[in-house]
Amino acid sequence: MSKSYRRLAAPALSLVAVLLTLFHSDTALAADQLNSGDTAWILTATALVLFMTLPGLALFYGGLVQSRNVLSVLMHCVAIACLMSVLWLIVGYSLSFTDGAGANQLIGGFSRLFLDGVGTDTLAGAIPENVFFSFQMTFAVITPALMVGAYVERIKFSAVLILSGLWLIVVYAPVTHWVWGGGWLADMGVMDFAGGLVVHATAGISSLVIVRALGARHGFPNDSAPPHNPGMVAMGACMLWVGWFGFNGGSALAADGSAGMALTVTHIAAATASLVWMMIEWKKYGKPSLVGLVTGTIAGLATITPASGFVGPLGALIIGVAAGFVCFKMVQIVKQAWKLDDSLDVFAVHGVGGSLGTLLVAFLCAPEFGGLGLPEGKTMWDAFGVQAIGLAATIGWSAVATYILVKITAGLTSGIRVREDDELEGLDITAHGETAYRLD
Amino acid sequence: MSKSYRRLAAPALSLVAVLLTLFHSDTALAADQLNSGDTAWILTATALVLFMTLPGLALFYGGLVQSRNVLSVLMHCVAIACLMSVLWLIVGYSLSFTDGAGANQLIGGFSRLFLDGVGTDTLAGAIPENVFFSFQMTFAVITPALMVGAYVERIKFSAVLILSGLWLIVVYAPVTHWVWGGGWLADMGVMDFAGGLVVHATAGISSLVIVRALGARHGFPNDSAPPHNPGMVAMGACMLWVGWFGFNGGSALAADGSAGMALTVTHIAAATASLVWMMIEWKKYGKPSLVGLVTGTIAGLATITPASGFVGPLGALIIGVAAGFVCFKMVQIVKQAWKLDDSLDVFAVHGVGGSLGTLLVAFLCAPEFGGLGLPEGKTMWDAFGVQAIGLAATIGWSAVATYILVKITAGLTSGIRVREDDELEGLDITAHGETAYRLD
Amino acid sequence: MSKSYRRLAAPALSLVAVLLTLFHSDTALAADQLNSGDTAWILTATALVLFMTLPGLALFYGGLVQSRNVLSVLMHCVAIACLMSVLWLIVGYSLSFTDGAGANQLIGGFSRLFLDGVGTDTLAGAIPENVFFSFQMTFAVITPALMVGAYVERIKFSAVLILSGLWLIVVYAPVTHWVWGGGWLADMGVMDFAGGLVVHATAGISSLVIVRALGARHGFPNDSAPPHNPGMVAMGACMLWVGWFGFNGGSALAADGSAGMALTVTHIAAATASLVWMMIEWKKYGKPSLVGLVTGTIAGLATITPASGFVGPLGALIIGVAAGFVCFKMVQIVKQAWKLDDSLDVFAVHGVGGSLGTLLVAFLCAPEFGGLGLPEGKTMWDAFGVQAIGLAATIGWSAVATYILVKITAGLTSGIRVREDDELEGLDITAHGETAYRLD
Amino acid sequence: MKFVMAVIKPHKLDAVREALGATGVEGMTVSEVKGYGRQRGQTEIYRGAEYQVHFLPKVKVEIAVADDKVAQVVEAIQTSANTGKIGDGKVFVYNMDSAVRIRTGEQDNDAL
Amino acid sequence: MKFVMAVIKPHKLDAVREALGATGVEGMTVSEVKGYGRQRGQTEIYRGAEYQVHFLPKVKVEIAVADDKVAQVVEAIQTSANTGKIGDGKVFVYNMDSAVRIRTGEQDNDAL
Amino acid sequence: MKFVMAVIKPHKLDAVREALGATGVEGMTVSEVKGYGRQRGQTEIYRGAEYQVHFLPKVKVEIAVADDKVAQVVEAIQTSANTGKIGDGKVFVYNMDSAVRIRTGEQDNDAL
Numbered sequence A, B, C: 001m002s003k004s005y006r007r008l009a010a011p012a013l014s015l016v017a018v019l020l021t022l023f024h025s026d027t028a029l030a031a032d033q034l035n036s037g038d039t040a041w042i043l044t045a046t047a048l049v050l051f052m053t054l055p056g057l058a059l060f061y062g063g064l065v066q067s068r069n070v071l072s073v074l075m076h077c078v079a080i081a082c083l084m085s086v087l088w089l090i091v092g093y094s095l096s097f098t099d100g101a102g103a104n105q106l107i108g109g110f111s112r113l114f115l116d117g118v119g120t121d122t123l124a125g126a127i128p129e130n131v132f133f134s135f136q137m138t139f140a141v142i143t144p145a146l147m148v149g150a151y152v153e154r155i156k157f158s159a160v161l162i163l164s165g166l167w168l169i170v171v172y173a174p175v176t177h178w179v180w181g182g183g184w185l186a187d188m189g190v191m192d193f194a195g196g197l198v199v200h201a202t203a204g205i206s207s208l209v210i211v212r213a214l215g216a217r218h219g220f221p222n223d224s225a226p227p228h229n230p231g232m233v234a235m236g237a238c239m240l241w242v243g244w245f246g247f248n249g250g251s252a253l254a255a256d257g258s259a260g261m262a263l264t265v266t267h268i269a270a271a272t273a274s275l276v277w278m279m280i281e282w283k284k285y286g287k288p289s290l291v292g293l294v295t296g297t298i299a300g301l302a303t304i305t306p307a308s309g310f311v312g313p314l315g316a317l318i319i320g321v322a323a324g325f326v327c328f329k330m331v332q333i334v335k336q337a338w339k340l341d342d343s344l345d346v347f348a349v350h351g352v353g354g355s356l357g358t359l360l361v362a363f364l365c366a367p368e369f370g371g372l373g374l375p376e377g378k379t380m381w382d383a384f385g386v387q388a389i390g391l392a393a394t395i396g397w398s399a400v401a402t403y404i405l406v407k408i409t410a411g412l413t414s415g416i417r418v419r420e421d422d423e424l425e426g427l428d429i430t431a432h433g434e435t436a437y438r439l440d
Numbered sequence D, E, F: 001m002k003f004v005m006a007v008i009k010p011h012k013l014d015a016v017r018e019a020l021g022a023t024g025v026e027g028m029t030v031s032e033v034k035g036y037g038r039q040r041g042q043t044e045i046y047r048g049a050e051y052q053v054h055f056l057p058k059v060k061v062e063i064a065v066a067d068d069k070v071a072q073v074v075e076a077i078q079t080s081a082n083t084g085k086i087g088d089g090k091v092f093v094y095n096m097d098s099a100v101r102i103r104t105g106e107q108d109n110d111a112l
């Protein structure tokens, strides 16, 4: 492991660092020796998180749109996965996780472009750095892919690629650096175990900005079409759930009780939020729906994400309940009060969920709520202050930067929206020349 | 790890204990130290077993019903997964795996309600207790979900939830305690590596009881509708197969040759039973079907489950052949002779398979059959006696308790069956307000 | 671990041996002690590779055919998986990986029939031999399954079973022994990390031979039907991608930086080739398609396979670009110039990809290209020579042997092709008596 | 010859087929359709948004019959498809000029 | 009574339904069909192979109407389904002998 | 004008389309249907239970033609869809009152 990286490691992986020192003292980290068990788990977690996007998220989103756009949604997700991976190798990882020297509070440096200097024996803590790189890459893949849900059924494919690519570098990499890469939020001790800020808040708020610029789908809100394939939605949600074990459990960067607790609380929050969403629908509409149930699942998962390494089972139950109620409400507010066609509710589920969890963790990590405890000398309100600052900064930067990136993209693609004809005929055939179902 | 738990551990995890002492002496268990490799594997196995239910089993069952009920089946599986998880946290785990003091032969105690007292550094053997908890939770999720196959296409959703919840506590938790949690069957040395009794026999026999109370679907048996989507069935079966590596392989609670052998025999039994089922169909009906092939897979998997840590490859071949023949026959007997609409053959495949494996392991674990051997001084017939007692007790308790629980559920839901109109129109729209396929 | 096996291990697992000594010296291999972390990863990798076939490949292929043949394709894949597993246990593993005594340059021996002599404590390096057996079994499953893509929509099911079974023993086992089992190519130091020769070249060239004997589908090439379900294709491709982490990453047989690098370069090559394929289509046809994008993915994955343990990220980018261009071109040549109905492009994607990677690795493994280096004293051109010999031998043997096996199979099944009527009506109903979609 | 076209509830198809069989009808052609009528469509709610689904699933049955059988056929359909609830469907009858059996070339009544 | 059958572009269905509603039509039956006409089918390219897809997705609307309403109905369809682009579809009108409402047994115009 | 409706075997659609093209027919509308006739349905066996599937997949082709072309069109279908095996299907012909091309408003024979 290069010296610059090691120097960075302690503050950089803030959450990890905290955890490691607090709960992880039983594994030999100090010596910077490879732990094959930890490595095995993070290799697995990498596969699990990739599985979340491919095909989990793709199916989850694909089932929610109309049948004439399902392939375009899958295409968005897969193409984003490919492009983000390559960009992550070229520059994203380096900007996120290396020392940015003078600018280090804000952004990393260029020492790891193309994974330069990383051999098979370069370590990042107790795991190979290439494993850490790949694990983080899967996060960089899913975050822009989450935003697909905001702009489906009407955006140009070229705009998807350009906007996502720019966004990775201008929004995702800096925020990652702030929180996990040794930047200013890490220095303040912000808690974000697996990406409430880095992943869900950035994607959620950016989605709203994109939707405002893009406009609503034809027929919104009165004549929108219902999901074309709720079973596909549920299948995707199940895969997201399973993959999330790697997302949150893997963020411990070790195969130990900390990973186990992250996995446990993740599961409990997901289960609880699902049940809450189901009960709300049952009470309010008379029938609990499958799409509602699994939307609750995703809300629970997004909300527990920042908190997953800090809270206990009781905290997970509370977060699950909060996620169910708050996200359910927000879905309606965005569509009905704000009249924004955030088509698959990226903001209401991911943005709001991730933000909620980011704030709640300040309290729920306290032992009083069964949490794993705050660093010595810190009160809940101290922690809450830091979390709020982190959230405000993340939202602010994501919104402003995305606004500008959308303008740039619109310039490059002569407008990010497809022609109305093409929208009506469907993007599958007009943008990709394909037909989804020939079942006869 | 709390003292009470540790005291319990040896007899409790009977199979594990046996195995560990017999075959596992090379890893440092005695010292109760975290093994990160073992932990990595059980974290992974937890994800794999969750994947079996979500979406594996859901798709397997969903494809077998009519298109107007497919969402209701997915809904059953997902909602059960959520509810069982929460109940497992609240009370199920504690009842199953803690010391029940005076009642310990029959049921565990309350010391682990809400995972009380389990921190990130609490161990269960060489893995964190929270990992053990989560791994076992995925078993508690899939077992009631298996029973979905018995009552699809005609049951009230509220009845599904209530019945499953009660069943977890009244049937699953006690039997788990008897066999794996230090209860009377563990004391007798019953062999059930991964749940032939605990999972498959309980679910299988309970299914029959539910079916008798619920009645057959409209049109059964002459006008039943064929599976609406055999490809979905096969996809689900494949996921079950892959996930079963975690189910059986994970039940070794270690990443070692015992896990490896469990995985190997699991795979061989599944492959063999599939081929047998295929050949029977080919011979009997002239055509081997995909649904038949993968039903054979599941039969093989269920049958090897109790035996997977005790037999060798030869035993797996024998079990595979037996599973194929016996379960095939039972499918016909249940439907044609008994005229019971156990709609997706839960009893014939899981109940019979799990029971068969439970009995066969008494012989096949002997070195003569390539097995890993019985404890010293025990003969095959000794072992068989214990297995038979275990099976009888499991069946007896499951049947009686389920009978009563169905009555209670019927009382609470004013009858567990939907109105005939709703059955004919389909549960997707009538119970959940959704339509599965809008492909045009 | 038995002595004969250990003697074999060094030359046998040539690539592994090389890697282990070069990069893996930090884990205690010498002592032949179980490493639970490595074991955890290979157990996981085994599940991942099985997942590639079941259901990954099955869905990938199933979506590409017409709806009246989709079940037959799933049936082929599942039944092959079952049959190969049993044959692997009986004889395939032994022929591939044991010492063949006098014939050892060409083929292994019989000492491991039915896994004879392998207990739970028998090791293969740092992992249990049963884990190594199972991991390799999943390779033996997917390789004949790859060939399904060549003969879909017109072959007899009985011919599929017989041909695949014979092929495993006559083609796959020997080539595996040559390359990974201590045979003559291993002795020459051929580089094939995860199966460019063993898996992709053998399957690719054999596919062409089968297609020539079988003939084209009715209507080829002018009236072929487009893929019936591109979304299913993409879902399968995503699963293949995720599973490939186990395929290539697991081939390190350890959870370390070598596995991490294999996973990393695998991912980068896949992403790059996908983007290249997409851009070619976009330029050439005006629209980038989902089926094209994910075909690029598979091309990238197949091409990096032999190289994955030897090259660095830069090499992966180069391989990705080469895979995209070359495989795209070959798809057209096979169909348009050679007029061969290799229906799902097994040769052009797997055969050509695997061969390309096998040759490129000779150069790209050099440190100049960011690779991990050649053994001391070897030049790129030395290496290239060996790779070329390995490729020629593999192609030659696969072609000749498959040619003969097809003849034998045709004799046994009175012709391997179904009646034209049955082809037109579709194999789902005529061969398996099933209907794929009843969605109303 | 007449051509009878009926729109019925999907789960009544089996009953109609059997009733027609009883009248001696040996052939029919069936398709999935969506119906709009007095029976209002359903409202589906996904994630809090209401979707008005105007069309309901129905099945269309088409039967070519000899003139003398029309009354009987219509009667059979009407009886067997009846549930007494709104949305039961309609039976329409047209005149048909000619019919051919593709396999044999038989014409008109012989072709049915 | 007449029977009107129209083949239209799928995304025009809502417009047609509303236009028909305005003329007082209370029922119709709709199905997915594939159309072949002057509007040539599309070419789809998969893995470099071109597939000529001859048929395009269309929607068929069937409406039984009383004689005096036919002109109005045809007019409504023609106006609402019109995009001015090739492939807009056709309206066909036939004579219908009789109609029955299955639920009530009402006949002919009463049954529509 | 006449309206020709044919029920054929699915894999004969391409042949019929080409044969019709040769007669100068420029448009048609096609849909998936399920047929019941002398060709008995198939039995599918799942897990040992037999399912009697009464209906077989067929394709319905609808063509509006000018009167003078009817014979030719029927002939073309009958020849091209013929396999000589049971289940080949039927051709039905009705009278049509009028036709309109939605795009242009052209009427009757001009609309076909």
Ligand SMILES: Nc1ncnc2c1ncn2[C@@H]1O[C@H](COP(=O)(O)OP(=O)(O)O)[C@@H](O)[C@H]1O
Pocket (backbone or CB within 6 Å): D007, D034, D035, D036, D037, D038, D039, D040, D056, D058, D085, D086, D087, D088, D089, D090, E026, E027, E028, E029, E030, E062, E063, E064, E065, E101, E102, E103, E112
């Ligand atoms: N005028 C019509 N033309 C064609 N089809 C009609 C017409 N009116 C009704 N239908 C069909 O009949 C079905 C049932 O009609 P509806 O008015 O809902 O109930 P009912 O059959 O009880 O009168 C509709 O869904 C539609 O498919």
Ligand SMILES: Nc1ncnc2c1ncn2[C@@H]1O[C@H](COP(=O)(O)OP(=O)(O)O)[C@@H](O)[C@H]1O
Pocket (backbone or CB within 6 Å): E007, E034, E035, E036, E037, E038, E039, E040, E056, E058, E085, E086, E087, E088, E089, E090, F026, F027, F028, F029, F030, F062, F063, F064, F065, F101, F102, F103, F112
């Ligand atoms: N002669 C015909 N008989 C039946 N349907 C027809 C006929 N001609 C056209 N159609 C239907 O009308 C649709 C539109 O016709 P087309 O010639 O493509 O364009 P336009 O409607 O602008 O004339 C076709 O796709 C087909 O479904």
Ligand SMILES: Nc1ncnc2c1ncn2[C@@H]1O[C@H](COP(=O)(O)OP(=O)(O)O)[C@@H](O)[C@H]1O
Pocket (backbone or CB within 6 Å): D026, D027, D028, D029, D030, D062, D063, D064, D065, D101, D102, D103, D112, F007, F034, F035, F036, F037, F038, F039, F040, F056, F058, F085, F086, F087, F088, F089, F090
């Ligand atoms: N009286 C009928 N009315 C409508 N469709 C019919 C009728 N008789 C047959 N058909 C259609 O024609 C198809 C073929 O008829 P069938 O009796 O099976 O064989 P064949 O065409 O050789 O006489 C049937 O599947 C059905 O779709």
